[in-house]
Amino acid sequence: MSVSSLFAATIPVLSGILGALVSSLPISLTGGTIPPPLLSFMAVYFWSLVRPDLMPPAAALLIGIVQDFVSGSPVGLWATAYVAIYAVLGGQRDSFAGLAGIGAILGFALAMLLVSAATYGIAVVYFWRVLPLMPHVLQIAVSVLCYVPLLPMLNGLQHKVVGPLRSEF
Amino acid sequence: MTNGTWRTGRARSGGRVPLLLAGIISVLLLIAGKVHFLPVDRARTALTDRAGTFFQAANAPILAATRWLTGIGHIFSVYSENQRLREENTRLAQWRGAALALQNRVDHYRLLLKAVPDVRYSAVTAQVIARSSQPFLETIVLNAGKASGINPGEAVIDARGMLGRIYVSGEHTAWVILLTDLNSRIPVEIRPGNIPAILTGNNTDQPVLDAMPQNAKLRDGADIVTSGDGGLLPAGLPVGMLRFDGKQTKVALYSDPMAAVDVRILDYRAPIEQMPKPADADLPAPASLSPPLPPPPQPSEATVAQPSDPATLSLTTNPATALVRKSRTPTRQRSADPDTRPRVPIATHGPGQDSAPAAELPDDQDNQ
Numbered sequence: 001m002s003v004s005s006l007f008a009a010t011i012p013v014l015s016g017i018l019g020a021l022v023s024s025l026p027i028s029l030t031g032g033t034i035p036p037p038l039l040s041f042m043a044v045y046f047w048s049l050v051r052p053d054l055m056p057p058a059a060a061l062l063i064g065i066v067q068d069f070v071s072g073s074p075v076g077l078w079a080t081a082y083v084a085i086y087a088v089l090g091g092q093r094d095s096f097a098g099l100a101g102i103g104a105i106l107g108f109a110l111a112m113l114l115v116s117a118a119t120y121g122i123a124v125v126y127f128w129r130v131l132p133l134m135p136h137v138l139q140i141a142v143s144v145l146c147y148v149p150l151l152p153m154l155n156g157l158q159h160k161v162v163g164p165l166r167s168e169f
Numbered sequence: 170m171t172n173g174t175w176r177t178g179r180a181r182s183g184g185r186v187p188l189l190l191a192g193i194i195s196v197l198l199l200i201a202g203k204v205h206f207l208p209v210d211r212a213r214t215a216l217t218d219r220a221g222t223f224f225q226a227a228n229a230p231i232l233a234a235t236r237w238l239t240g241i242g243h244i245f246s247v248y249s250e251n252q253r254l255r256e257e258n259t260r261l262a263q264w265r266g267a268a269l270a271l272q273n274r275v276d277h278y279r280l281l282l283k284a285v286p287d288v289r290y291s292a293v294t295a296q297v298i299a300r301s302s303q304p305f306l307e308t309i310v311l312n313a314g315k316a317s318g319i320n321p322g323e324a325v326i327d328a329r330g331m332l333g334r335i336y337v338s339g340e341h342t343a344w345v346i347l348l349t350d351l352n353s354r355i356p357v358e359i360r361p362g363n364i365p366a367i368l369t370g371n372n373t374d375q376p377v378l379d380a381m382p383q384n385a386k387l388r389d390g391a392d393i394v395t396s397g398d399g400g401l402l403p404a405g406l407p408v409g410m411l412r413f414d415g416k417q418t419k420v421a422l423y424s425d426p427m428a429a430v431d432v433r434i435l436d437y438r439a440p441i442e443q444m445p446k447p448a449d450a451d452l453p454a455p456a457s458l459s460p461p462l463p464p465p466p467q468p469s470e471a472t473v474a475q476p477s478d479p480a481t482l483s484l485t486t487n488p489a490t491a492l493v494r495k496s497r498t499p500t501r502q503r504s505a506d507p508d509t510r511p512r513v514p515i516a517t518h519g520p521g522q523d524s525a526p527a528a529e530l531p532d533d534q535d536n537q
Contacts, residue, residue, distance in 0.1 A: 021220060024299040024310075025227055033374075033427075035302050057191035064195065069216045071301040072308040072344060075209045076199030083191045090188065116304075123305045126203060127351060132372055135304035 008162045012054040015157070016043035016063035024070045035139040037146040038112070040067045044082050045111050046154045048089050049097040051162065060086040074126055081118040085111060104151060109144045116140050214339025217299075217310055221342045224298040225312060232430065290403060292433040293317050298342070300427070307347040307372060309426060313434065314339045322401050324435045330407040330423030331355075331395060332432060343434070347426045348376055348408070356398035357408055359391050365398065368408065368420060375412065375419040389413055393420050403437045 019039030040063050047055035064079030071078070089096055089111065099107040116136045123131055202209045243250070279286070295313035313319050315338050325332045325345045333347040334355070346353050353370035357378070364387070367380040378393075391411040397404025409420040 021223055022227075024301055025224065025231070035304055057188040061191040061195055065198070066216075069213050070220060070299070071303050072213075072306055072310075073301075073303060074199065075202040075213075076195050076197075079195040080192070080199055083188070083195050087188050087192070120304070122199070126199070127305070129351070131305050131351070135372060139304055 009054055011157065011162050012043060012047035012051060013059045013062060015047070015154075016040045016059070017066050019043050020063065020067040020070050023067075034142050035135055037143040038115070038139060039146070039150075040064075040078075041082065041085075041112070041115055042108070042143070042147055042150055042154070044086065045089070045108055046151070048086055049093060050154075050158055052090070052093070054162070057083060057086055074123075077119060077122055077126065080122055081115050084118050085115045088114060105144065105148060108147045108151075109140070112140045112143050210337040214314070214337055214342060214344070217342040217344070218314070218339045221298060221310075221312060224310070225296075228296075228298055290435050290437040292435050293319060294431055294433050295319075295343070296431055297429055302427070305351060305372060307350040307370070307426065309333075309345045309347065309429070311343045311345060311432065311434070312341065314341045314343050316340050318436060319343045319434055324395070324402050324406060324437060325432050326406060326435065327424045327429045327432050329425070330409065331402075332424045332426055332429060334402065335434065345432075348422060348424075349374060349426065355402060355408075356396045357393050358396040359385070359387060359393055359411060361391070362386065363396075365396055366393075368393070375414070375421055378411070378418040378420060381418070387411060387413075387418065403435060406435075 017040070019042060023036045023039050044055065044060050044063055048060065060082045061079050064082035065075065067073070067078040067082075068075045096107045096111070116139065120131065120133070120136055200206075278284075293313055295311040295317070297309050298312045299310035301308045301310075309332075311319075311325070319335055319338045321335050321338055323335045325334060331348065333345045333350070333353065335343050336346040337344045348355065348368060348370055349372060350370040351372050353368070353376070355368050356365065357368045358365050359378075359381075362385070364381060364385045366378040368376050369379045370376045381387075389411060393408040393411060395402045395404055395406040395408060407423050409422040409424075412419045412421050
C-alpha cells in the first residue's frame, strides 16, 4: 500500500475526528440557543454508505469515542449510538446509498433522527431522568441544514481525493 | 446530489473489527464510565490537553475577527461612549468615597466585635477554548489546568456572575460544568431573607430552584447568591435573579456561558475551623506526658467546679484535651510565622483586609 493510498484510507476517519473537534469550538451564531451540528456523524453516515471499506465499525466506534471525549459526554454514549446506527445503515445500505437529491438529505434526516433517538434513550437510562426533547429536535434540524452544503464537499472529497488515490478499487 | 460511488467499496465492507465486537466495546465503555471503573476523566483531560493546541489555534483568528468587528462597531459611538463614561466616572468617584468611609467603619466595628475576618481568595484568569452544548450537557473547556493551580470544585465566574465550577482539570486544560448543566447542583440563598435553596441545572438557560423551605416568601426579581454551605464554594457570589415560571421557580443567570471568553477561577479554600485558644486559667491540670507547668493561680470558691458537674469532670480528666494543649504550646511560640499563626481574633486582620482603603481616608473619618 502506497503512502497516498494510506493517506486516502485515513481521510474518512480524520474527517469524522475533525468534525468532532470543530463541533466543540466555542463558536455559535445563535448565541448558544441551538446546539452545534453533529459534524462527526455526517462523516460516519456519508463514508459508511459511500466507502464502507474505509469506514469500518471500528472507525465509527473511534469517532464516537472522540466525540464523547471532546464533548464531555459520558464515554461510550455517542460511540454506542454511532455503532448502532452503523448497524442499521449496514442493513439498509442499498436503500440509503441509492438516494439522490432531496432524497439524500431526507435519508440523512432519518439517520439523524435514529441517532438522536438512540442517544436520548441511552442518556435517559444513564442519567436516570427524563431529559428535555427540544435540544434534540434542534440538533437534528441544524445538522440536516448543515448537511446540505457539506454533502457536495464530501462528494468532491470522495471523487477528487479518496477515489483517485485509492485507484485499485 | 447522490451519496456517491458507494458501490466501489461494497464488496470489502465490514472492516477488521466485527460490528458486534464494536458494539460490545462501546457498551462496555459506557458501563465502565458509569461505574467509574476506567480513569475516564484522566483520559479525557489528557486528550483535551493535546487537543487544546488545536482549539487555541482555531480560536485565535475567530476571536481576533470578533474583536475587530466589535471594534468597528464601537468607532461610531466613541464620542457618546466617552461622555457617558465621564459621567459615570464622576458618579463612581463619589460612590468610592462613600464606600471607603463605610468600609472603614465596618472594619472598626469588626475590630470592636473581634469578628473573624472574611475569607479572601485569589483568582486565575483563563480563556474558554471549547464549548459543548449537547442536548444533555453544558460544559466549557478552559486553557488553564493544574499547572496554573486549578483544582476540581473551584468556582468559575465571568464579569457578571458565577458560570459553573471545575469538575476535572488536566495539566493545561480544565472542564467546567455549567450551572445550566443537568448534573449541576449548588447551594444558594435567596436575598433578602437568606432563604436556602439548591440551584439545579436543567439544560435550559434558566436553572430551577429546589429544596426551598415550604413557607418561604419569595418575590420575583430576588437576588440569588451562593450560600457557601458545604464549604466548596465561597458565599455571596452573584448567581442570578429569581423568576416565576408557572409553578416552577427559575433563575435568570447573570452570567452568559455562551458569550464568556475570559473567565476567572477562584482559588477558595473553606477555612478550617479551629478551636478557640483557651486562656491559661481555663487549661486543665497538666497531663503526665506534658512538661510541668507553673501552678495556676488559686481559684476562688465561686469558680471551683463541683465534682458532680459532668462537663467539667470530663474536661479535667480527658487526656486528649491535655494532648491538644501540649501541641498548641509550640504553635503559640511560633506566632511570628503567618502560616502557622493561630486565629487570634484581634490579631487576624487577614491579608485581604489590608489597611490600604483606610489609609487613603482622611483621619477624621475614623470618628464617623
